[in-house]
Amino acid sequence: MSEATLDRREVVRALLERRGNLLVVAGLGSSAWDCTAAGDHPLTFPLWGAMGSACMIGLGLALAQPRRRVLVVTGDGEMLMGLGSLATIAVQRPGNLAIVVLDNERYGETGMQKTHTAHGADLAAVALGCGFAKAQIVRGEAQLAGVRSAVHRGKGPLLYQVKVGREPVPLVLPPRDGAHLRHRFREALLGGSAASQ
Amino acid sequence: MRRKTSAPDWPGEIHGVLKSQRVRQISYVPDAGHKRLIELCQGDRGMASVPLTTEEEGIGLAAGAWLGGERAVLLMQSSGVGNCVNALTLAANCGFPLLMLVTMRGEWGEFNPWQVPMGQVTPEVLRLGGVRTLRLDRAEEATDTVSAAAKLAFDGYAAVAVLIAQRLIGTKSFGEQP
Numbered sequence: 001m002s003e004a005t006l007d008r009r010e011v012v013r014a015l016l017e018r019r020g021n022l023l024v025v026a027g028l029g030s031s032a033w034d035c036t037a038a039g040d041h042p043l044t045f046p047l048w049g050a051m052g053s054a055c056m057i058g059l060g061l062a063l064a065q066p067r068r069r070v071l072v073v074t075g076d077g078e079m080l081m082g083l084g085s086l087a088t089i090a091v092q093r094p095g096n097l098a099i100v101v102l103d104n105e106r107y108g109e110t111g112m113q114k115t116h117t118a119h120g121a122d123l124a125a126v127a128l129g130c131g132f133a134k135a136q137i138v139r140g141e142a143q144l145a146g147v148r149s150a151v152h153r154g155k156g157p158l159l160y161q162v163k164v165g166r167e168p169v170p171l172v173l174p175p176r177d178g179a180h181l182r183h184r185f186r187e188a189l190l191g192g193s194a195a196s197q
Numbered sequence: 198m199r200r201k202t203s204a205p206d207w208p209g210e211i212h213g214v215l216k217s218q219r220v221r222q223i224s225y226v227p228d229a230g231h232k233r234l235i236e237l238c239q240g241d242r243g244m245a246s247v248p249l250t251t252e253e254e255g256i257g258l259a260a261g262a263w264l265g266g267e268r269a270v271l272l273m274q275s276s277g278v279g280n281c282v283n284a285l286t287l288a289a290n291c292g293f294p295l296l297m298l299v300t301m302r303g304e305w306g307e308f309n310p311w312q313v314p315m316g317q318v319t320p321e322v323l324r325l326g327g328v329r330t331l332r333l334d335r336a337e338e339a340t341d342t343v344s345a346a347a348k349l350a351f352d353g354y355a356a357v358a359v360l361i362a363q364r365l366i367g368t369k370s371f372g373e374q375p
Contacts, residue, residue: 023265038368049283050257053256056255057260059260060222060257060259060269061264063261063267064261064262064265084254085254087248088254092247128309133251178290178375182263182291186263189264
């Protein structure tokens with residue numbers, strides 16, 4: 001068991017404050033609530049389902065928008081369901097894509113059952129093994145500034161497996177109408193006319 | 198394998214449709230029936246070819262592409278349809294366009310019994326998951342059918358699969374190169 005000390009809300013707030021032109025995909029569950037707590041934003045696409053898809057949505061977005069930075073914020077359970085996507089992303093080598101896994105070693109929405117990372121599964125090692133430009137486990141406050149800088153400017157694909165605490169946090173829910181989330185994202189990114197193309 | 202020398206080059210025609218429909222991201226889990234189309238897309242500098250580890254990755258990719266203003270297509274064989282079911286909520290809930298080109302197994306002269314169960318239920322699984330299906334049975338109809346499917350997907354904001362008949366692809370047996 002790791003000595004996780006980071007607060008997930010603080011981590012996400014640090015990554016998303018002054019977010020510039022960052023495009024964000026948030027994995028289902030706590031990661032999406034964390035992104036919403038940092039400020040609901042039309043260029044954040046939060047998932048309420050399709051578990052395991054967050055990183056692939058990030059890849060499609062990163063390939064379509066090579067001049068924008070894309071950040072996927074997701075949890076360890078969601079990432080574990082889409083492990084193969086790390087291999088798929090590494091083949092494409094998107095320089096503008098970063099993944100931050102908020103790793104509390106638990107399935108938070110279903111009763112706090114242990115995930116595989118609680119038993120030592122090293123997602124950063126998987127990402128490196130697949131060919132990511134950089135991937136590491138982050139355990140302390142001291143590394144956070146470097147993570148933020150890499151997410152906003154570093155050459156991807158990047159993965160940071162951030163060990164976070166398991167303290168309960170208030171529910172801060174994003175809109176859950178998928179059509180609304182899709183439309184507001186495209187309108188904010190592509191403009192009103194392009195959004196309906 | 199060519200069924201006859203005068204048969205239309207249906208993979209070439211599908212590639213032409215994808216180009217004219219401005220499809221920029223092509224994702225696939227390979228199938229022998231898609232071999233030539235995959236090669237055409239890989240050789241096309243206007244398309245990003247994305248090999249997948251499992252088919253449902255392509256549903257997420259297509260959603261992300263659309264968020265970013267691009268069109269995607271997902272190629273697979275019928276056995277991969279079962280892998281996609283939960284991810285189809287992206288199309289159903291969010292109205293993401295989805296274009297899938299599915300080469301059929303288990304429906305015409307199939308030699309592998311393990312392909313038959315999924316092949317037989319593929320159209321129903323897609324229908325239950327909210328995906329419209331169009332059949333492509335004859336090479337001559339490739340352009341019309343895939344064009345219609347692409348318009349339904351990208352202009353009609355629908356999830357659409359073209360089921361490419363095993364009879365069209367040619368049946369396969371062990372030891373035979375596709």
